[in-house]
Amino acid sequence: MISEWKKIEKKEFAPIYLIIGTEDYIINETKKRLVAGVLGEEDTDFNYANFDLDETAIEQVVEEAETxxxxxxxxxxxxxxxxxxxxxxxxxKMEHRTTRLEDYLKEPVEYSILVFIAHVDKLDERKKLTKLIKKQATIIDAKRPNEAEMQKWLQAISNFNEFKMDNSATDRLIELTGGQLTTAMNELDKLMLYKLEERVILSSDIESLVVRSLEQNIFLLLDKMIALDVSGALSIYYDLLKQKEEPIKILALIASQFRLLTQIKLLEKQGFSQQQVAQKLKVHPFRVKLGARQAKSFAYHELTAILERLAQMDFEMKTGYGDKAQKLEWFLFSLQDQRKVQKL
Incomplete structure (x- = not known):
């Protein structure tokens, strides 16, 4: 991936690119680099075309490429x-005359760069056209990276921009951005701008500069409760209230996290690996890894009991029974008491 971007920067273009995957950052970054590399400012209006093949026939796209x-x-x-x-x-309902594309793939013109973006995990390898385009095109893999791939990706981007970032800083950036590449890259851009003179990114920089999402704050809140740090958990909760987050929304996210822990606990008991759990639940593997760590502190029956309590609280909040903010506060205290009893 990085090597193809370097070629684009050097204006070493392929006549045909095929981008496969669902990671928007890689897709958008590749498009941005191609536009900047291929076209001058004055060319964009005349020599750039962007088509949605759900609305445009492929023969029109080929005709545009041949212009x-x-x-x-x-x-x-x-x-x-x-x-x-x-x-x-x-x-x-668009019908495509793909024979026109087949002819073009065999002899693409020299003056056009044709880019296909397949926002899917994989293509249909049985099709003759798929085999042909994969043979003729330069393929850009835009799949969502797992944790190890994301570590390499962030290190590669840092090195590419002549920055140093050690493994602990990289791991913390991944953790605070929930393993989401687009979010991590946005935060890395901000970190590189902030450390432009030193060109070294430390874990302390990430702690002070990376913006935590609401979901990440909920995860940290639960971490505090598991560690018997009620003051830390309440501090996060009060900060969320100051940020005008609604208690019912916070409750929903807490319930979502406990639901995930319950599912992880159940599937692990059935012998599923973390990777298999992620595939089965259709969630990011990194989120499963962190959730599995939290789930170890609970028995399965405890998690189901907590979910029942959260469901009852949700009902009470939605029917106007009691103070919403106070209900969550008491829940945190009660969960803290439950943790203490288990430690005895």
Whole structure:
């Protein structure tokens, strides 16, 4: 991936690119680099076209690619949602004459760069057209990285920009951004700007500068409760209230996290690995890893009992019974007491 970006920066373009995957950061960054590398400011209006293949026939895209550039050296054509390469069902009634594309793939013109973006995990490898385009195109993998891949990715981006960031800082950045590459990259851009002179990013920089999402604050709140740090948990809770977060929304996220812990606990008891749990629950593997760590502090029956209490609180909040903020406060205290009893 990084090597292909470097080639684009050097203006070493491939005639055809195929981007496969669902990680928006990689997709958008590749598009941005291609636009900057292929087109000048004056070319964008005349030599750039962006198509949605759910709405545009492929033969029109090919025709656009075969059109000679106007006041420029190259044309850049981007075509998204090539359903004819996948097994995905689409509501679009667009019919594509893919034989026209097959002919173009065999002999692409020199003056156009044609980019296909398949926002899916994989293509339909059984199709003749899929095999042909994968053979002819430069493939950009835009899959969502697992934790190990994300560590390498962040280190590579740091090195590419001539910054140093050790493993502990990288791990903390991943943790605070919930393993979401787009969020992590946005925060890394901010960190690099802040440390532009020193060009070294430390764990302390990440602690002080990275913005925690509401979901991350909920995770940290539960971590505080498990560690018997009620003052720390309440401090996070009060900060959320100061930020005008609604108690009922906070409750919903706490319930969502406990529901995840319950599911992880159950599936682990059935012998599933963390990777299998992530696939089964359709959640990020990093979130499962952190959830599994929290779930170890609870028995399965404790988690189901907590979920019942949270469901009752949700009902009371929605029916106007009692003070909403105070209800959550008492829940945190009661959970703290439960943790203390288990430690005895």
């Amino acid at each position: 000679i550039p106007f006041f420029g050296d190259r044309r850049l054509i981007i075509a998204s949602n090539p359903s004819f390469l996948t097994t995905e069902k689409t509501k679009s």
